[in-house]
Amino acid sequence: MGGVLRAEALWVETFTGLRMRQFERLLKVVRERGGDGPGRGRPWCLPLADRVLLVAVYYRTNLTMRQLAPLFGCSPATVCRVIQRLGPLLAIEPATRSADATDRLWIVDGTLIPVRDRNVGASSRNYRFSANVQVIIDADTKLVIATAPPVPGNTADAKAWRDSGLAGICQGVTVLGDGAYINTGLVVPHRKRPGRPLLPSEESDNTEHRRVRARVEHAFARMKHYKILRDCRQRGNGLHHAVQAVATLHNHALAT
Structure with a gap:
C-alpha cells in the first residue's frame, strides 16, 4: 500500500515548519547520529527522510499510530518503531559556553x-x-x-x-x-x-x-x-524526547 505523505517541499514545510534546505540539514544531523541504523537486520520500509517526516508529523498533529500508518503506507507497528528509534536522535544539541x-x-x-x-x-x-x-x-x-x-x-x-x-x-x-x-x-x-x-x-x-x-x-x-x-x-521518557525534538525543530526553523 502506497502512502500519501513523502519528504517533499509541501509536506515538509507544512508539518515541520522548515524549508527544504533546513530539513536537509536536520537529516544530516540525524544521519550522523546513526539514524540509518547499524546496517544489519531487516531494512526500513521507508527512507530516512520519510521517517524523519513521520516523526515530525506525529509531534505536529498528535495523530495515533493507526492514523499515521496509512498516510505513510506502512503498519502501525512500523510507525511506533520509527518514533521510538528517531525521537531521541532529534534531541537538541547540548549547549556549550562560548567566549562571549x-x-x-x-x-x-x-x-x-x-x-x-x-x-x-x-x-x-x-x-x-x-x-x-x-x-x-x-x-x-x-x-x-x-x-x-x-x-x-x-x-x-x-x-x-x-x-x-x-x-x-x-x-x-x-x-x-x-x-x-x-x-x-x-x-x-x-x-x-x-x-x-x-x-x-x-x-x-x-x-x-x-x-x-x-x-x-x-x-x-x-x-x-x-x-x-x-x-x-507518550510514557516514560517519551515526553522528554518529544520536548527535545520539538526544540530542535524550533531552532532549525529560526536558523537562516
Whole structure:
C-alpha cells in the first residue's frame, strides 16, 4: 500500500515548519547520529527522510499510530518503531559556553504539558494532569538552549529549576526568571514589601524585565504548535524526547 505523505517541499514545510534546505540539514544531523541504523537486520520500509517526516508529523498533529500508518503506507507497528528509534536522535544539541558567554542573556521558565502517564505528571494549576518542563532560551536569538526532564506539574518552578541540573550550563551567563525563581540566583523582578512601595527605578526595571522575559512565552507558543505538547500520550521518557525534538525543530526553523 502506497502512502500519501513523502519528504517533499509541501509536506515538509507544512508539518515541520522548515524549508527544504533546513530539513536537509536536520537529516544530516540525524544521519550522523546513526539514524540509518547499524546496517544489519531487516531494512526500513521507508527512507530516512520519510521517517524523519513521520516523526515530525506525529509531534505536529498528535495523530495515533493507526492514523499515521496509512498516510505513510506502512503498519502501525512500523510507525511506533520509527518514533521510538528517531525521537531521541532529534534531541537538541547540548549547549556549550562560548567566549562571549558573559555577554549573553538567557531566559528560563517552566511550562505545563498535559500528560497521560501518571508516573510523570500530577494534578496541576491548569486543572489537568500535567508535567512541568523547564526551558532555557537565548533572549537575542530566541533559540532554545536546553530543556530539562519533566517533573510532576505540581512542582514549584524554583524546585524544578534546582533539581533540573540546568544551572550547570549557565555558569557566567545572566539568566532571567520570573518571581517564582526567587532565591535561585537568577535575575528576578523586584518584589513589593508590606508598607514599602516600589521605587520608580524599580518599577522601570520590572517593566523592562517583563518585556524581555515575554520572549520565552513566545517560544512556548511556537513550540506548542506541535500538538504533542498539548496532550502527550507518550510514557516514560517519551515526553522528554518529544520536548527535545520539538526544540530542535524550533531552532532549525529560526536558523537562516
